[in-house]
Structures are given as structure tokens and as C-alpha cells.
Amino acid sequence: xxxxxxxxxxxxxxxxxxxxxxxxxxxxxxxxxxxxxxxxxxxxxxxxxxxxxxxxxxxxxxxxxxxxxxxxxxxxxxxxxxxxxx
Numbered sequence: 001x002x003x004x005x006x007x008x009x010x011x012x013x014x015x016x017x018x019x020x021x022x023x024x025x026x027x028x029x030x031x032x033x034x035x036x037x038x039x040x041x042x043x044x045x046x047x048x049x050x051x052x053x054x055x056x057x058x059x060x061x062x063x064x065x066x067x068x069x070x071x072x073x074x075x076x077x078x079x080x081x082x083x084x085x086x
Contacts, residue, residue, distance in 0.1 A: 033082060044069045
């Protein structure tokens with residue numbers, strides 16, 4: 001009967017995040033919203049409703065409408081926050 005083959009572990013060290021040469025991604029600048037998370041959610045909900053209404057309330061598009069409304073509301077909140085600091 002032949003002897004079983006025993007695989008040895010590699011002696012190479014894993015590449016750490018510091019040694020990778022990929023360009024660093026820029027972090028998005030986050031602006032604190034002057035409203036509560038609940039108010040933001042209500043604003044997104046209302047905006048998503050109006051987006052859906054404008055499109056004739058199509059079936060299966062609620063998530064897309066929500067994401068679109070979220071982008072619109074967040075952009076408006078950021079614009080409002082940065083306009084107040086400028």
C-alpha cells in the first residue's frame with residue numbers, strides 16, 4: 001500500500017493591507033443631517049410615493065422608487081447642510 005501524501009503548509013506570509021499597491025479609495029465626505037432618522041425616513045417614504053405615483057404605481061418597482069427617493073432626499077439634505085455652512 002502506498003504512503004499517503006502529506007501536504008505541507010506554505011511558509012509564505014499572507015499579504016497585509018499595508019503592502020498592497022492598489023490605490024487608496026477616497027472616503028466620501030459625510031455631512032451630519034440636522035434631522036432625526038425617523039424624519040428622514042418619512043421624507044424618503046413620501047418622496048418614493050410621489051415617484052411611484054408619477055410612474056402610474058407600477059408593480060415590483062417599490063425598491064427602485066425607494067432608492068431613488070433616498071438619493072434625492074440625501075442630496076437635498078447635504079445641499080441644505082452645506083449651504084448653511086458656506
